[in-house]
Amino acid sequence: MPNTFGLNRTLGGAIGLIALLTVLSGGAVLLTRNQLQTANEALTHSGQVIRALDMFRAAMLNQETGLRGYLITGREGSLEPYRSGRPALDAAISRLRNLIGDDAERSSLLADAVAAARMWQADIGEAAIRRSADPATRAEAVDIEADGKGKAMFDTLRGKLSAIEALEERMQAMQNARVAQAERNESLALWGGTLLTLLICAGIGFAINRLIVRPLVRVMGFVERVGDGDLSGQLEAGTGGEVGRLAGTLNAMVSGLSDLARTNRTATLDLNAAAAEIRASAQEQAASVEQQFAAVQETAATVDEITHSGAQIAKRATEVIATAQATAQTSRQGLRAVSDTAKAMEAIREQAEAVAGNIVSLSEKTQTIGDIIETVNDISERTHLLALN
CATH class of the missing domain: 1.20.1330 (f41 fragment of flagellin, N-terminal domain)
Structure with a gap:
């Protein structure tokens, strides 16, 4: 100095x-x-x-x-x-x-x-x-x-x-x-x-x-421009003493603020890009979940239909049993049909359990995606506040 x-x-x-x-x-x-x-x-x-x-x-x-x-x-x-x-x-x-x-x-x-x-x-x-x-x-x-x-x-x-x-x-x-x-x-x-x-x-x-x-x-005019958001200028430090030191300090401060603003803009752009990617992925996951939910609904409808068909088959089995006395051949055929139906129902039950497991897994993934979306929204709000500052 x-x-x-x-x-x-x-x-x-x-x-x-x-x-x-x-x-x-x-x-x-x-x-x-x-x-x-x-x-x-x-x-x-x-x-x-x-x-x-x-x-x-x-x-x-x-x-x-x-x-x-x-x-x-x-x-x-x-x-x-x-x-x-x-x-x-x-x-x-x-x-x-x-x-x-x-x-x-x-x-x-x-x-x-x-x-x-x-x-x-x-x-x-x-x-x-x-x-x-x-x-x-x-x-x-x-x-x-x-x-x-x-x-x-x-x-x-x-x-x-x-x-x-x-x-x-x-x-x-x-x-x-x-x-x-x-x-x-x-x-x-x-x-x-x-x-x-x-x-x-x-x-x-x-x-x-x-x-x-x-x-x-000059210093006050420079400070007013900085207060209005203009960080592109520099103050001439032509005098010595406190005013010269003040000008040098303000120049250093404005240079630091300019670097910080550039860093914030870069970080904001990166965060916006990441948020866009996460939003697109979330939308894709939501679409997949909707498709899986539709498949589950269709499976449930099929199970209902199968259940209704089973009831009809049971009714017919009763009729077959009633008429089994008339003919053994018809009874054996009816038993085989019942056995095949029971196997089909077991297979359907296993498929229903597998679908229920997929639904639970999809529900967990949906919760995770919701948490990610909430985090992204929080980051976006903070990034927006930082950009305003």
């Missing part, structure tokens, strides 16, 4: 190939999905950093606005933006440090911005507020705020914050590119995997139709 792939290996290989392609496609989609998630997380992080930078700027702007208002009006209420801006600045600095983490470049820029902000708070904001509280030094407080040092500090922290923002914007642009690439990769993996799966499924369907379905259809 050649080493061929069976149906279970073929179907198992097809299912395994589809499963492998599905796993690979799913892995590619999962990988691109992870890249997309990472890029989105980086974008979210950059957005949080930029919002924290805006909080930093807003807190410093509120402090500068509150300080200017206080210097212009001299009212304590004007310092409210300045006072609310200090904790907001601390919160923004803390959030930025948490968001930036161990990044050296961003940490250095943030440290410079925080240093400029703290210097402005100490040298400009707090100094101007202290001097502004005393009318004698109020003019100095205005000069401190109007001096270019505060603007330089603001320019420094704005520059550092803008540098951090520029880094985050470049990071966002890069992550947006990664997101777009990841989306393209994901779409390519999905569509490519789907297309390959469809192509493989189509190829597997074509292979199954060619290697399994079509041979099975």
